[in-house]
Amino acid sequence: DAKTTQPNSMESNEEEPVHLPCNHSTISGTDYIHWYRQLPSQGPEYVIHGLTSNVNNRMASLAIAEDRKSSTLILHRATLRDAAVYYCILRRRQGGSEKLVFGKGMKLTVNP
Amino acid sequence: DTGVSQDPRHKITKRGQNVTFRCDPISEHNRLYWYRQTLGQGPEFLTYFQNEAQLEKSRLLSDRFSAERPKGSFSTLEIQRTEQGDSAMYLCASSFGTGLDGYTFGSGTRLTVV
Numbered sequence: 001d002a003k004t005t006q007p008n009s010m011e012s013n014e015e016e017p018v019h020l021p022c023n024h025s026t027i028s029g030t031d032y033i034h035w036y037r038q039l040p041s042q043g044p045e046y047v048i049h050g051l052t053s054n055v056n057n058r059m060a061s062l063a064i065a066e067d068r069k070s071s072t073l074i075l076h077r078a079t080l081r082d083a084a085v086y087y088c089i090l091r092r093r094q095g096g097s098e099k100l101v102f103g104k105g106m107k108l109t110v111n112p
Numbered sequence: 113d114t115g116v117s118q119d120p121r122h123k124i125t126k127r128g129q130n131v132t133f134r135c136d137p138i139s140e141h142n143r144l145y146w147y148r149q150t151l152g153q154g155p156e157f158l159t160y161f162q163n164e165a166q167l168e169k170s171r172l173l174s175d176r177f178s179a180e181r182p183k184g185s186f187s188t189l190e191i192q193r194t195e196q197g198d199s200a201m202y203l204c205a206s207s208f209g210t211g212l213d214g215y216t217f218g219s220g221t222r223l224t225v226v
Contacts, residue, residue: 046214
């Protein structure tokens, strides 16, 4: 499975934008970039995904580099509820089975 | 629909005992996944069902682990002869179609083997 690289942790301030980076230099043409987050004592939560173009939804924006070797999850206005572990994952279809392969993720701390 | 439900939320068992966990996915979701998560690590894939068919099983899953999804609805994960190394959070997720729009995870079952 193609790997992603994220910082171990980041800090941000409440009500400020935060940019969470992810490197995926071995991405293949059919890999989708997915982001999930996990709050303490909960299962992961889907945030956003994209292939080539930038994507926006009610939770966040995803900016994808032109060469697709990196991407950035953007939280436009961080809240305390956004403090979580964020996972950047490449979603690959292999042999009719799809699965998400999680790394260790990146812990986001939001300061009040 | 209240999402993916897992039961029990917590389970403490003695080493060597068998345990069974249940997952009720979102009703219209045809795909169901089991993951295991230990402290400080991301979730680790265990197995995957499309409807009632088990399509993939992780090589990390020993013969003591078995999962079923009868009639393509709820699923059970059984661990036989539990070991202390089985202590973890067991997560279930479901998705519709290809799952490209995201998996919905349950809150997990926390297993402690003493």
